[in-house]
Each structure stands twice: as C-alpha cells, then as structure tokens.
Amino acid sequence: MPSYTAPTKDMQFILHDVLKLSQGKTPGYGDLDRDFTAAILEEAGKIASEVLAPLNPVGDTHGCRLENGVVYTPPGFKDAFQQMKDNGWPGIDMPEDFGGQGMPYVLGTAVGEFFSAANQAFTMYQGLTHGAASTILAHGTEAQKATYLHKMVACDWTGTMNLTEPHCGTDLGLMRTKAEPQADGSYKVTGQKIFISAGEHDMAENIIHLVLAKIPGGPEGIKGVSLFIVPKFLVNEDGSLGPRNGVSCGKIEEKMGIHGNATCVMNYDGATGYLLGEEHKGMRAMFTMMNEARLGVGMQGVAQAEIAFQNALAYARDRLQGRDITGPKNPDSPADPLIVHPDIRRNLMEQKSFVEGGRAFLLWGATLIDAAHRSGDAEADGLISLMTPVIKGFLTDKGFDMTVQAQQVYGGHGYIEEWGMSQYARDARIAMIYEGANGVQALDLVGRKLAQDGGKHVMAFFEMVKTFCKTAGETQGMAEFVDPLKRASKDLQTAAMYFMQEGMKNPNAALSGSYDFMHLFGHVCLGLMWARMAEAAQAALAAGTDDPEFHRTKLATARFYMARQLPMTATHLARIQSGAEPVMALDAANF
C-alpha cells in the first residue's frame, strides 16, 4: 500500500539553512525559528500521513456522487475535514482578526505541500476557500469581510472561483454570464459556469461562490467583467443562514483524476450576488491572488512528485530483481534490489533532484510573496510576478513527468490501481491545466512579464544570479556548482535577448519559443536553488553538522542536477533560436 512521510527534515533545511527564514526582515519572520517551524511541520506532517494519506485512494476509488442536487464526498472526507478545521490548519496564514493564525505565507506553503502530497483532491477544498477568502480580504467592503471571512477562514463555509464557461476558458472576454443590477444594490446572476472545483459538497454549511459575470451595458469583452459574491445560502443580517440562493450543481464531471474533488457544472438562475470590488474590474480583483494561487498549483506538482518518489524509492529498495552488474549486492538472496541498477538510479535521482530543487524554489517564491505583501517590497513583487508562470508551468510539467517516472519503477505494478502509482500521475495531470494552462503561463511569461516595467524584473533576476555566482564562486569547492549555473543563466539571457531583438520584428518569433523559454527559466531557477543548497550544505559540513550524511547527500544531488538536468538549457536555447518559421510555416489546413 502507498504511504507518505512528510519531508520535514528537508523542509527545515530549506527554511533555515538556505532561506535563513528567522533572519529575514519580513514582519513575522523573526518568530519562525527552527524549533517553532519544527513543531508546526511535525504536527502538519502527522495529520498528512495519518489522516489525509489513507483517504487518498479512498477518494480516488469512490469519487464524488451527485444525487438530487446534493454532492456527497467520499467516505471519511467529512471527518477529516472536521479534524483539519479543529486544528486550525485552513487559517494558518490568514489574519488573526478573522480567526486565522496570522503566520507568513511561506509556512502555509510548507504545510500545504504536505497536505497536497497526502491528498490533493481533499486539500483543494480548503485551498479554494483560501483563495476566495483572500480575494474578499483584498477587495471586499468591511461589511463583506465581516459577513464572510470568519466563517471562511475556519472553513465552516468554503469558497469557489467561477471563471470558465462552456465556450470560454482562457479567453474570458467571451463570457456570457450576466449580472443584472437590482434596486437594493444586489445583482441577479444568470449563466452557466463549468469546471468549478468544490462547487458543491457536503462538508460545509455554506459555499461562497466568487463569480465573474458581465453587467449588461458595460464595456465589451474582458473590460466588462465584474466579480460577484454568490452564496449558496443567503446570509441574514445576524450572520445566520437564510434561504437557498438560485445556484445549483447541474452535473459533476468524470475526470482523469482528483476524483475526491467535485468538479461541478454550476447553474446560476437569477441568483443573488453582491459586487466584489469595482464594477468591470472583476479580472483585476480575481487576479490579485494569482501569484499565490499559481504558486499553490506549482506546489501540487512538487507534492505529487514527492509522494510518488517516496513510494518508488521504497519499491526500488524492496523489490528484488536482477543483479548488480558489478557483482551481487545481496549474495544470499536470489536477486538484488532494483536500486542497484544504474537506470533505476538515474530515474530516482531525477525525481529526487527535481523534488528537492522544486521545493526550494517554491519556498523561496513564497518568501517573495511574503515580502511583497507584508513589507510592500516592490522588487520582491516584481520578481515573483516574473517567476510565477515559471513556478506554475515548469513545476507542474516536471512534477507530472516525475510521477510518470516513479510509476515506471514499478513496472506492471505501476499501471494497476492497487499500488497507487497511477493515481499520482492522474492527479498530477490536472495541475498542468488549471489556473491557466501551461501554454498560457508561457505566453504570460514571454508576452507580458519579460518586458514588464521595461524588463526591470528580468534584469534584476539576472543581476541576482550574477551576484550569487560571484559571491558563492569565491568559496572553495563551489565552482563545480556555480560554473554550470553561469552557463545556464547565459543561455537564458541569450534567449531573452533573442526575443527582444526578433520579437520587435515578429512577435511570433518570441511566442514560438515561449514554452521552451519557460522550461529554460525553470532549469536556471532550479540550478540556482541547487547551488544555494550546495552552499548551505558545505557551510553545514564546515561547521561540523551532526548529520553529515544529509549534507553530503545534498551535495551529490546538486552535482546530479548540474550534470544531468541543467544541460537541457542548451537544447531549449537552440529550439528558441530556430525562430518562428519552423513553427508557423504551415497553413492551418495543411496540418
């Protein structure tokens, strides 16, 4: 049976040895010392392993069920949700004013990885609530905050995001759902939304839908979209629940994975809605939380890769098959464990170096979000905005790939559902799609973020890498990590330069290379994280760590990433430099 153990040691290493959290200037970071985060991570890891992970295959097998408009979650989900609420996990990084624990987002990200790894479908119920609550927090009136936030922070009420309609996903300007103003200042919302995760279920008293819709007579297209709060049950003045609103779940989708999460078709039939933020500024309001939401999806990529890796590793150590080519490792047994075979190791090292590097990248990103939100650090905000599509696109693509590689370690046993490896791949697949499909991330990166504020943020990124390489490069033994990073960063700069020059003449020259650029950027970021981790590991070894094997393993894994993964930047660059012609040559009819 699949199992999950929270990687608390690795998390602590990244938080403290690499990111040096408690030395950070961001408000709230001073409290995050090693013992404090250890206690939080241990508790979170426990509930992830003991409560959420055992329900993961249950959710996959049973799925959700729609009967007479009611969605029933899989057996055990309700109790587990109650346990999560009782322990205050949903509000860990929400303001204390609304019943949260007020901790930094980086800590929410750290525990979020554990929860997502243990049970992605389950964790989405609270994840979406977090997103919806954050949006109300940022754009709601005081009255709206007072009405909804306490309940949502506690997950007594959950939240949803309603964007997609049958005929439009990425291109929301085509939206048809309309919101008609009423005399009392409310709106009547009418239309159909699809792919609404957690749109209906049996784990909360109320569901607060955030719905994008058009107010008739407003501007055409995307500029005429507004955001509305549409509660499942209307809320009385005293906070008690009033009558059922005109919103209902018409269908739940059969999906490739995340069966434990109800993906709903939501029908709005003149439902009462309340404007959230300004008229016609709905996209802006919805997207305020985008960096966070997309980082959260990137985290799912790493999380599924982590649990898949853990199980693949256990299987590779346990399963006896074949002999070490250099001589039996297990002479008393009829065969050696799989892990003796070089190609199994190659596979496992790819997984390990991705998961640990990706985790560091995510947590670093989360510290930038904290700096932006808690300290108003504009540079951090610019940097994380730039890197958000990379975090989302690269980490979910690679995360999925790694679940597939993990499955491969099991041979035929990886393909049957009994061993659980199929679920990780099927669940991980969605993260490449939702919250902006990865092709859209690449477009956002190359078409928007790269040139944002005159290219200031990408220049800052290159400067940062350069400074790191210069400083770290002076430390003895760091050249083997810094040199490959320099080369990779140079490939990225060359690609960016190519876009600037060619993109002026022909935007397709840049956009044809956007996906490769996103991956190139991702490799440079993971290369940077591995160099930083190597630096931290060397420092720990020099200082006489009491866990030298852990730190030596970090160095070996960093070497693997540099030698085996980072060379990919050259191919991405070559593809980019081939320009638009190979991609755009055909007429649509000739494909």
Added chain:
Amino acid sequence: MPSYTAPTKDMQFILHDVLKLSQGKTPGYGDLDRDFTAAILEEAGKIASEVLAPLNPVGDTHGCRLENGVVYTPPGFKDAFQQMKDNGWPGIDMPEDFGGQGMPYVLGTAVGEFFSAANQAFTMYQGLTHGAASTILAHGTEAQKATYLHKMVACDWTGTMNLTEPHCGTDLGLMRTKAEPQADGSYKVTGQKIFISAGEHDMAENIIHLVLAKIPGGPEGIKGVSLFIVPKFLVNEDGSLGPRNGVSCGKIEEKMGIHGNATCVMNYDGATGYLLGEEHKGMRAMFTMMNEARLGVGMQGVAQAEIAFQNALAYARDRLQGRDITGPKNPDSPADPLIVHPDIRRNLMEQKSFVEGGRAFLLWGATLIDAAHRSGDAEADGLISLMTPVIKGFLTDKGFDMTVQAQQVYGGHGYIEEWGMSQYARDARIAMIYEGANGVQALDLVGRKLAQDGGKHVMAFFEMVKTFCKTAGETQGMAEFVDPLKRASKDLQTAAMYFMQEGMKNPNAALSGSYDFMHLFGHVCLGLMWARMAEAAQAALAAGTDDPEFHRTKLATARFYMARQLPMTATHLARIQSGAEPVMALDAANF
C-alpha cells in the same frame, strides 16, 4: 466526440515514395503496388473508423467483468471481433497454409496501426493471438501446428503469453511455476501468472496459453525455463474441444487504462501442458518473436499519438479562443481558432512530426523484419535487432508524451473523460511498461545489442546513415536536412564511443547513460526518416506531383523536426558524458 480517420495517404507515401515497397527484393513485395495497398488500407481504415473507434470509449467506460470465472468483454466487442474475423484481418500476414493471407509483415504493421489507434484494448486480443501463433509456427511440431494454427490464425481461438509472476517480471530466472513431466509426454503445470492480457474472455471458443515454467530438476535460474502450450479447453484428436483444463482466471486487474482488455491473474492447477520447442530453451522460444512483438508495442505508441493528434488538431481548428497576435484571422467572429497561436502550433507540430516520423521508422523496421524472415537477410536481422529496443522504448515514451500534449490543447476539456483525450494518455501509458519496461529496453540496447557481433550492427547503422547523407547531400536542397542529421549522428557515435571506452573500465558508466542513449538513437532514426521523407517529397515535387501541398507540408514538417527536435541529441550526449558518478554516488540508504 472523439473520431478517427485512418492516415492512408501518409501510409501510402511512406510505403511507396519513401520505402519503395514494390521495388523491394523481399519475396512478396513485388505484389505490393500502390493500388493493391491502397485497397487494403482503405478497407482496414474503414473498419477501424466505423467499427473499432466507436467502441473505444465503450471499452474504457465499461471495462471487463469477471463473474464466476467468466470474463465478459465490453458491450459490442464480441460483434466487432466477429467482423474482424469475417474479414480475415487477424491472419493478414500469416501463412496461407494455415488460412492466413500470406502478406508481408509490413502490411500487417500498416493496418495494425489503424486498428491500434482506433481501439488499442480491443486490438490486443488479436495481437496477442498473433504473437502466440507465430511462436507455435516457429517452434511447434507439425502436430502442434496442425492442432492450433488454423484456429488461431482465424482467431476462433485466441492466444496469450504468460511470463510474469507476482515476485518476478523482468527477472524471470526467479520463476516458480513448475511443469511436471507425465507418462504420456505431457506436463502438469502449476503456478500463478499475473498481468496476462486477454487471459480470459468471452470472444473465442478456446484460449491457447503459452506458459513459461520450470521442469523440476532442470538448471537453476533462467536457463531452466521451458515453454508450454496450455489450452483452456483440451483439444481432442479430431480437433473438437475436450474437457476444461486446470487453468482459470482468479482476478482481473483494475488499471489506469486499456480497460477493454482483460488483464488477468491466471492460476494453473496441474493444468495439462505440452512442451513447445526444447526443454529449458523456453526463453529462446518466447523471444524469437520479440522483435515483432516489440515493434508492435512501439506501433501502439505511434497509434495513440496519431488518434490523439487528430482530435487535438480538430479541436485547435474548431475552438475559438483569443486572437492571433499579428491581427485577427477571424474578424467576423469574437475570437480566432486556437490554431493561430504559436504555442498551440508548436505543440501540434511536435505531435505531427513525431507521428509521421515514427510511422516511417516503424514501417522501415517492418521491412527489415520481412527481409530477415522472408529472405534470410542476416544484415537486416542484425539491424532490426539493434533498433528494436529503440523502436519500443523511444516510440512508446514519445507516443505517451504526445498524447499528453494533445490533451493539453483541450485545456480543462482534456482532463474530463467526456472528450476522450484522457483515455489516449491512459492507454498509451502501458506501452512504456509491457513487453519489457523501457528501462530494460535501454539496458538491452546498451548492454547487449551495441556490442553484439563485435559491434557490427551499430557500425552498419552508422555506415548506412553516412552513405545516405553523402548521396542525398548531393541533391540540391537537401543540405538543410542532411546537415542536422549528420550532427545528430555524430552525437550518437560519440556516445557509443564513450560507452566502449568507459564501459570497459566501469559498466555503470555505460548503463547510467543507457536511457539517454536510447532516446538519442531514437532522434537520429527519426531524423533519418525525416531526411528520407524530405528527399521523397522533393522528388515528387520535381516530378510534378498532383498533390504539391502534401509534399510541401512534408518538407515543412521535416524542417520542424530538424530545427526543434533533433537538437535534443546534444543534451542526451552531455548527460551520457557526465558518466556514472552523478548517478551512482549515493548509498541506497541516502536517497
């Protein structure tokens, strides 16, 4: 709803313009003129589109059902199977002596792609029968052939291959199933086999299991394994069915995909079996058909990529979302079709160039198998043996990747089962595993095939590429295709040389790079096929083809492969040259 149209035009182009089939010296090839193959392909394409494809989602949704030892296939499968039999498709390339049509294997491969694309799970029933019948044909006594082959060629009786046991897959030396000799020359077979595709079902009168087992007292390990024919119903002297044999299906597996094919746990309880081939030479007998079987699995990779590509392309043309960045293509409509966007094209071109290149590679491989079997051409046999792991490993890895990319074109609609894209990815996933997991293919390639017969076959491969480049390079306009192929081939040679030099000292240095080598080799083969297709397209254009768009499209697609896919060889080489150290550094305990 998903649909499928057989790519007959492309198939004809490869068979006649590229491979020049009817000019071939192989016996039987003279009959394969353009009109003849067109007629066959058209008929096969029709049954694939009209009969098999509509049953593909049915099979996925309903799956197989085990009740009281009987396996029920999905609704409609039985009738479709009868239609396939009535039209003689299962025996298309089997000997006329046993009721087949005696056509070359290359034609069986061409129509097999159509059937597999339209319905992989269904087509496996006849595919496995083909494999089992071929093995009896190669190793059976005259009496055995007379007893089984007519029925199997007609698919009145189907066949299976029984290798895997719960504790052993790749390492069959650990096998426990035993076969005890009886006084009458038969054996009593006892043991459990798992992952037996089509092990039990309701579409045939009898099922002929080929079972690997050990005769007590024989040599240890893999050298003591023999092959047995174990019929579900014993066969009387007059060919009629006798009593039920001691073999039964204990369970069918829940799998990620190919739900329409019953994957069975088969229990042998003193079942009567008949030795096939020689005692203790079971592996050799089972593996005689390996090149064919593995090419058949490689074909599944291409086939699933083809149907996924067809549907992704249709969706990309149909779905209106966003605007062409260089100006609206569809000004009267609120949005342009997806296919205007460069990254969607990048994705589609990757699919297209893989599918068409992979198809050519497969068909070329099939002509080598024909040359080996029909003409006893030892060079062809050596070359196809060398390339078999590449065909199987590379085409199934990439085939799966392409189904995932095709799914991505659909955004959220790709993730829900309704649109069918999930099934292609889930079905394609198995091909990377069965018939030797792809890591084992890489091991076979680098650990065995590369140095086979003193490295003669790989040298012949390089010589062939060199000769092609020299000859084709002299044709005007071919340099843009030949030059990248030369560079890629040089990377492959450098890698092979590295293995020879370093592998002597440390076999792990070669095996750590085996997977990359398999992919590097695959890219060179597809590069070669694209250069050959470009040459054929240029020739057709020069000769005044009546379908210039088709041939110009071939050239554009060839350019794409050269510019965007072939550069990958450099990264594979860099990974290989990093040697064993990054891969092997860690103790198993430190992962």
